[in-house]
Amino acid sequence: MADQAQDLAVAEELGHQLIRLLTMVGRAKAQFSQATGDGIERAAYALLAHLVKEGPKRITALADAVHSDTSTVSRQTSSLVAHGLVERKADPVDGRACLLVATEEGRGTFDRARAERTRHIASVLAEWPAGERRTLVMLLDRLNTDFENYHPVGEPR
Missing domain, CATH: 1.20.5 (Single alpha-helices involved in coiled-coils or other helix-helix interfaces)
Incomplete structure (x- = not known):
């Protein structure tokens, strides 16, 4: 006990x-x-990041990948399309469906935002020993994975 x-x-x-x-x-x-x-929601940048890193996706697959609902992802990607950061292209496998694809401008925007975030994190951790920084990354990865895989009893998976 x-x-x-x-x-x-x-x-x-x-x-x-x-x-x-x-x-x-x-x-x-x-x-x-x-x-x-620029009027783009921060959450929309997370979608852009996913498209840059993982490649083109249907909206339903993108929503699943970021653990969000399709209507929210649809609204956020519409903003990204309006700003020229993402474009819709016909799915080569099923021409009736469309894929969301990061544009060159979108990839550049993502790269600049990632570089800025990385600089800030590096500044915060500058006084930490290298081993502790690596341990932090390892433990956060493990915690995130465990949260992603955790399904309380009685809740849908």
Whole structure:
């Protein structure tokens, strides 16, 4: 029983630290939106990133990949299309369907945003020993994977 209490105490502290992290991420998102001033939602940049890194996708596949609903992804990709960052192309396998494809401008926008994010993260971690930085990346990858694969009892997968 003591082990379970300790596990819950650690989970409680992790929850607190995740809330702190999400608050800081929220602040960074707001700063990012102010800095770009292009009227594109930050969430839409995540879709652009996925299309740049993973290649063309149907809207349903993109929604599944980012764990979102199709209507939200449709609205956000419409904004990306309107800004010339993404284009719709006929699916070569099924001409009735369309694929979302990052444009050259979209890839450039993604590359600039990624470089800026990377510089900020590097600055935050500049005083950390290299081994701790690698450990952080490894543990965050593991935590993200476990969250992605976690399905509470009774919830659909």
